[in-house]
């Protein structure tokens with residue numbers, strides 16, 4: 001419990017005793033060695049970078065996997081023997097022709113790992129972990145998180161979870177291959193498939209560690225936001241980023257334990273012979289007469305009770321970042337600040353009431369399905385409010401078309417496109433046709449996958465100077481943006497069409513279905529687009545790492561002329577963020593273009609005589 | 617100069633409460649799944665062995681003793697604190713033993729973990745709860761060793777906070793068990 005003293009004595013020294021500087025106190029007694037400073041750091045800014053770098057590592061792995069299985073889908077007859085050095089036994093070589101093809105079991109493993117990695121490691125930990133850590137203390141005016149130690153543990157549990165998942169890639173029987181949703185019985189019976197053997201055990205272990213990481217992080221984010229705001233930072237003076245992180249953490253805290261309960265029961269079923277999710281199963285003609293009475297559907301309920309909130313855990317931080325970036329770079333206050341806050345809250349509440357829209361086709365009672373249709377369609381309302389407000393924010397603004405703004409606008413475009421397809425899927429009757437087709441794959445990649453990546457990119461380009469004291473290259477950034485935007489639509493646009501034609505997802509090959517033979521060209525096109533987009537992301541990586549060392553130096557403390565507190569701390573601020581006292585807050589965070597003669601007014605500036613705080 | 621800000625609740629205490637909410641979600645998930653599964657029929661009913669009722673008494677007493685220990689701690693009464701603190705952690709261990717006894721008693725009447733989902737659910741909840749209790753026991757013993765290292769008690773805000781955190785968690789684990797056993801009795 002060493003961190004109690006950090007929080008109370010060192011970190012708040014400045015705050016409690018007024019204005020004299022305390023550099024020596026909140027200095028680096030925790031960071032005296034290399035290991036403390038870069039590895040087991042308790043500083044929220046370092047932990048944010050750790051989350052970001054780890055997330056980027058996983059993004060490369062996860063995206064790389066998708067390229068390999070896209071090759072199979074686009075070019076099923078191609079010779080893949082050149083991949084053998086990388087994939088070894090997972091490339092089957094035809095002994096007579098010498099042509100190498102992807103092992104079907106491994107195809108499923110790749111799809112499963114791709115989903116798991118991107119959803120949990122990249123878009124949950126990499127996105128929310130990075131920006132919650134970086135921005136919460138800086139934007140609310142705190143020296144660090146409520147418990148820097150728990151914060152450090154949160155990262156290391158994530159790291160450990162990644163190590164376990166990574167190890168599963170090297171198993172003889174391969175990693176888990178039953179889909180990122182891990183439905184039983186595939187996830188429970190080792191005899192069901194190779195991936196259901198040790199691969200699934202490691203998958204479960206990894207995700208249990210991951211849940212611990214999310215919970216530790218979330219507890220900290222909530223506590224910090226609710227308890228450690230600087231003087232004057234009332235709830236309605238918090239930037240929308242902070243609102244988004246707060247609500248994200250709350251959703252996570254309520255939904256992740258539920259999936260943890262499901263995971264425990266799967267563990268019991270696997271290891272201790274219980275049958276929570278098993279009933280009258282036949283595997284390879286053999287009846288498992290002992291395993292009766294359970295229900296696989298029950299797992300689906302537990303999974304989607306997390307699963308749907310999880311998609312908002314992913315998208316809300318991106319929404320917060322986008323709100324902030326749009327406002328700053330169009331030099332206008334966010335339109336409808338309170339409406340934005342309330343729609344975040346409404347989305348959060350509703351996100352717990354719609355999970356069964358993933359289960360319309362499980363034979364549920366249509367009257368029950370109706371209730372879920374209703375709530376699912378209602379959730380479109382707060383989503384639409386946000387979209388209108390973003391558009392109204394940039395409308396008539398003095399737009400600075402730099403990379404962060406472009407990515408934020410791209411986010412809005414993608415969120416609209418993907419949200420519209422959600423409305424189709426949300427109708428139980430239409431879903432009969434669309435369920436488990438590429439339409440669903442297109443829907444969630446656009447609305448969640450790519451959109452959340454765009455939010456993350458907007459954030460990285462925008463707060464890069466805050467993290468590294470330098471800027472990323474604008475030209476490369478713009479190429480990155482246009483390439484990714486056009487490429488993403490090129491991949492997922494045609495996919496909607498495939499789905500409407502009934503092409504099912506999660507198929508290794510369509511050889512035997514003459515109905516789907518017409519889509520060869522389209523599949524080739526999507527695969528090529530995917531490869532191009534992947535290569536463009538490498539450009540981003542180069543830009544990122546090059547700029548850390550060689551990027552244009554940040555010379556002024558507040559390069560974007562933003563109003564929020566993170567830009568009042570010195571460039572490359574040390575532990576404790578502000579060398580002197582913590583700044584106090586006197587106004588809402590969006591006083592941009594409010595006055596004729598002033599482009600922006602920082603949150604730290606006291607209200608003038610008779611001036612009314614904005615946003616109220 | 618600004619006046620020191622008065623906090624109603626210490627951030628770490630607040631964090632514990634947030635954590636408690638999340639742990640509650642875990643057990644509400646178990647019990648909801650229990651209800652759903654039970655309504656599907658083919659549900660084996662069995663009487664709860666006496667050991668579980670004894671253990672309920674034990675953990676309740678343990679909580680009460682710990683509360684008194686906390687009172688003694690605040691009054692810096694070393695002797696009383698030591699007695700009560702140790703007694704309450706011993707009762708925690710007795711609780712675990714009784715839970716185990718209860719499970720063995722179930723096995724004796726032919727109810728095993730895999731016999732029916734009714735026993736599987738009981739098993740998974742017993743285990744999850746025991747894990748939480750072991751966590752509480754670990755925290756309690758750390759606090760006790762720290763406090764008892766010296767022959768006198770000196771109350772510092774930091775120590776008091778630590779003690780309060782442990783007590784809150786311990787009471788939570790206690791109430792959690794009450795919830796589980798009352799839930800199962802009602803469901804029978």
Ligand code: HEM
Nearest residue numbers: 311315357358380419422423425426435436440444447448
């Ligand atoms: C207008 C709002 C939305 C509606 C009405 C909606 C509706 C649906 C429905 C009904 C499905 C299930 C389709 C099926 O499996 O047959 C679905 C799948 C999905 N949605 Fe949405 N959605 C909306 C927005 C979102 C958002 C904002 C995200 C993420 C940020 C998202 C992520 C997903 C994911 C990940 C899946 C598929 C998961 C899987 O089966 O692997 N959706 N959506």
Ligand SMILES: [Cu+2]
Nearest residue numbers: 308355357358
């Ligand atoms: Cu959903």
